[in-house]
Amino acid sequence: MENQTNDEEQINMHEEMRRAFSLLSGKWKLEIMWLLNQRIYRFGELRKAINGVTQHMLTAQLRELENDGLISRTVFAEVPPRVEYEMTAKARALGPTMEALAKWWSEYGKSVPVKPASRGRKVKKT
Structure with missing residues (x-):
């Protein structure tokens, strides 16, 4: 693919698409986004819905998506604390x-x- 530029704005579309792809790159990000496109999820629900993801990796991927402005995280002041994730x-x-x-x-x-x-954690079949 050639680096396409728009002379008026000097935008390098190859670099822009690389930035766009990086937002969703990661083993679990697309699956997380697919699920959140369906409805709001709690952390535990996401972990159960995604076979093989570890708690650490799910947390890291959710943080990246939140930092990139693709998902929002809502913490409810309850005991035990409730956290919900949804798409922006x-x-x-x-x-x-x-x-x-x-x-x-x-x-x-x-x-x-x-x-x-x-890769990821093994799911026990019962």
Whole structure:
């Protein structure tokens, strides 16, 4: 891909797309965003919904998403404390992109080889 620039604004689209991709890069960020696109989640619910993620990694990924302004974290003054995560309006604007990915997957997903899970915590099957 060539570095595309707009002469008027001198914007290097390659660098801008690299910045955009970095917001969602990380093993769990897209899955977190997909879930939060559906509804508000508590930390424990996210951890249970994402097979293989560790508490440490989930915390780190949530902090990065929050720092980038893609999710918001609400702490309720209760005992025990309750924390909820939801997408911001900025992140909700990614909705059409997520829908396009879901459409692409439903058309081509069966042709993608299944990779064995090799990282993260092992989920006990009972």
